[in-house]
Amino acid sequence: MVGLADVRGWRPSDLESVFDRLGTHRDALVGLDDELSDTRSPDGWSGDAAEAASLRHDELSEEMRRLVAGLAAVRRGTAEAADALVAVRTALAEAEELARSHGFQVQENGIVVDVAPPQVAPSQVDTVRRERELIRAEVIERVNQVVRRAADIDADLAAVLRAAANDAVDDGESASLVDADAAGAGQGGLSTLGPPTDADPSANAGWWDSLSEAERARLLTDSPELIGNLDGLPAAVRDEANRARLDGERDRLEAEIADLQRRLDDRLLGGWFTDLDDRLDEAREKLAAVDAVENTLDRGDRQLLLFDLSHDQARAAVAVGDVDTADHVAVLTPGFTTTVQGSLEGYDHQMRELRRQAEDESLRYGDGGSVATVAWLGYDAPQADWGLLSPADAVWSREPAQRGAEELADFYRGIDASRAEDPHLTALGHSYGSTTTGYALQQDTGVDDAIFFGSPGLGTSDVADLRIPPGGAYVIEARNDAVADFGGLAPFGSDPNQLDGVTGLSAREERLPDGRRLSESVGHSAYLAPDSTSQYNISVIVSGNEDRAVHDDGRGFGDRLSGLVPDLYR
Structure with missing residues (x-):
């Protein structure tokens, strides 16, 4: 031996x-x-x-x-x-x-x-x-x-x-x-x-x-299919392997769609009493996901770190910048209704703008280090469909977040394992994705900072459960964000902006000491809007300039309600 x-x-x-x-x-x-x-x-x-x-x-x-x-x-x-x-x-x-x-x-x-x-x-x-x-x-x-x-x-x-x-x-x-x-x-x-x-x-x-x-x-x-989705391999290797699979997956899906359509056309009753319609819809959605991935990669300076069509929903993760060499890496996990075909291109745009802002802040006040940002759509996020009736798949259930957390934790660990020197790694979680992120961070992941925005809860009522350095947890809650405002009502732990040890960051209109004026983010979906206070705050944490952040507790109507009716939030 x-x-x-x-x-x-x-x-x-x-x-x-x-x-x-x-x-x-x-x-x-x-x-x-x-x-x-x-x-x-x-x-x-x-x-x-x-x-x-x-x-x-x-x-x-x-x-x-x-x-x-x-x-x-x-x-x-x-x-x-x-x-x-x-x-x-x-x-x-x-x-x-x-x-x-x-x-x-x-x-x-x-x-x-x-x-x-x-x-x-x-x-x-x-x-x-x-x-x-x-x-x-x-x-x-x-x-x-x-x-x-x-x-x-x-x-x-x-x-x-x-x-x-x-x-x-x-x-x-x-x-x-x-x-x-x-x-x-x-x-x-x-x-x-x-x-x-x-x-x-x-x-x-x-x-x-x-x-x-x-x-x-x-x-x-x-055998690119063996290595493209292996956490721990260099980003450039995963990107090359996953790109090599795109044409083959497109050909396979187009052939499957043509076959299913032919079989439906040959049936007198069409899709009645069969699952052909559902299978056709799923194949078309996955072909649309391939389109979204290719459109995103065509923007240049991208790395395809995950490409998986083997689950009910297509999964993908696309980086802006070079995850193998960046000094600072941020990974965004989005939430409810997210799909590769419907959401990837939009999140990629937000990650491109966040990377630009973070590198600007790094040059202006930080270490001048490079930044890579990742849109991680690597789990079956809850959808506004019949899954709402399933305890295992609904947005008010812990289970989709807990399942996704296992994959997300490995993705975080893989970034560190793939490099000789670990980057400064920031986890970003929005909406239900912040819950998935919270569960992932209850494992050892190598994440240095975490920012939760529009969050219904982190899967815990004790920030010590998050295995990140003390002071590394941040929360942003915008005005009129109903999801975040009533955080704590869902079964995901206490409202994040009421947890000791979590630092509140502002989403309000602010003027910075250097004279820049930043806009307010309002509602549930504007946290990464360009030139907003929220995006600025995320960018300074990502670039390692946490001392430049603008703080605010973000407490609104739901937080005041929790003080009047605390039992609802237990």
Whole structure:
């Protein structure tokens, strides 16, 4: 069984030397091809001796072809193993450097120990402990994937060597040694290890890092559906893989729509007593979702981080900017009635404007860092349809938010796991999406700040349940926003703007100290309006300039009502 000590002791250069020596032997043997052919029975020689010589020549030729095929298989397997080991050892070095830079150590047996815990203020103990637990868990997953990939390489190469030793490499009925060389090489390739089955973002990141460049390229070409939606992989990789699937999904949906329409047309009663109408509507909606994704990507400077048509609703996440390199990353989760086909382009526009505003604030007063913003439509948001009658799908139910929170938490964790240095990560949640965000943040996610706007509740009545640094939770409530004004009536915990430890940000008309005048956001859907106080406040938090924020408790009629009738809000 392969262990971490074995990986540390492996030397790819030794395999490269073997590859070179095998190449010398291969060249010498293949160089005998013409001579072997010329030694067949001379012209005019006949009789028993000639037949015996011819038979022996054929046997020798077959032995030579099988020898060359076996040698070619081993040579290719050795070359691919050497490349793979370079990638594995690089991945191990990166995991060990991640551990070292945070005060951990990867021991010989693979156990990760905390050798240099930092001294922090008492108020920061819980936050730092959670952050270090996340880092340690990431190191463990990365080391596990290194060992998993090393074991796969070892098993593959051993299988090639056994086949050659047992004369089991088929020469493919070759007519020459050159042909036998090609046939054998075709059987010496190592398999490409698939992603881990548990879908943990750190495990996904470790698996991807353990692959060679050739293996990664092969996966992107042959199996983009395996990697495009894997949290923990680089944003550029996910974008390339998901874009590669768009045309195929469009062709599939168009064919499905044509088939369903034909079947409906052939039926005397149309869609009566069948589900053909519903299936046709769903296929058309998903085709419209593909249109929305492509229209959004056509705007340029976008990354398609999620593209999934396998659920009842289409799912997608599109970034403005480069999530792999941005200093500050913000992820927006919207809520009720959100769909990819109907909402993505609008949210993408808002994210583009927010990114522009945040980068302006970063240049004006902050660290000048770059910003990427993401519209994450990665769960089945409640809809204004028959789902309102289902406790598992209705907007007043916790269940859609709780289900979506699992996916969202992995998306957050994946951003950190995909990068050598974590960005400043801000979670943005609007309306029912703020509830989904609140549930997600009750897990360890690596999120640094969270802004909830138009929120009916965060899934808790205690801000300490949100596993983000103290002071990192913000709420914005606009005037005449009925959803936020009556937050606390729904079964999602207390009204966010009445929670201790949540900082209120203004949505009113304001004048900034530098003279800029900002407009008021009114109602439930104007929080990200350009040049509004609300958008400005979100932008300064996203860009790490929280000291520039304009504060307000945002309390309205519903909040006053809660003071008169507190039992309604328990």
